[in-house]
Amino acid sequence: MYNIGEYIVSGNSGVGQIVDIVDSTKIGGTDKKKLYYIVQPLNDGKGLNYVLVNSKRIPVRxxxxxDEAETLxxxxxxxxxxxxxxxxxxxAKYKEILRSDDxxxxxxxxxxxNLKNEERVSDGKKVGSLDERYMKMAKTKLYSELAVALEIETDEVEDYIRSVNNITD
Incomplete structure (x- = not known):
């Protein structure tokens, strides 16, 4: 079980901070044995997610x-x-990859x-909306977790990766 204040990764919700832990009676349920993390998503300041503690269906880590982030x-x-x-x-492949913790x-x-989009642009074509959407989702998952681990802002992650690996445009 995780504690209030810790950052976790939950299913498709991505990275969030636990702001409370409550039994289901506090959120309209009847079973006091079921506990939920109330999670503030890192990239969405508007709402809260309710994540079942010890859920077998939606993994939480x-x-x-x-150190792991720096190595990665x-x-x-x-x-x-x-x-x-x-x-x-x-x-289907994109969805499967984004559901994984890999x-x-x-x-x-x-x-x-990135390569596919560069090739399309060089051929005078537009980037496909599906590819663009999944690119954004993949970057959001990766960059938000790296940002928390590295203690930097999410919008600084790409520059950090470039500087560590001496990548120039």
């Missing part, structure tokens, strides 16, 4: 450590891009979409 960032240049086909055939798959997806 602690945000990676600073250094490994990024060596991670292969995901081979992509047409947008239609890729959507940072390497998130990075592979981002790299694959």
């Amino acid at each position: 602690k945000v990676i450590s600073k 960032v250094k490994e990024i240049p060596g991670i292969e891009k995901l081979a992509l086909g047409s947008q239609r055939s890729n959507e 940072f390497y798959q998130w990075i592979q997806l981002i790299k694959g979409l």
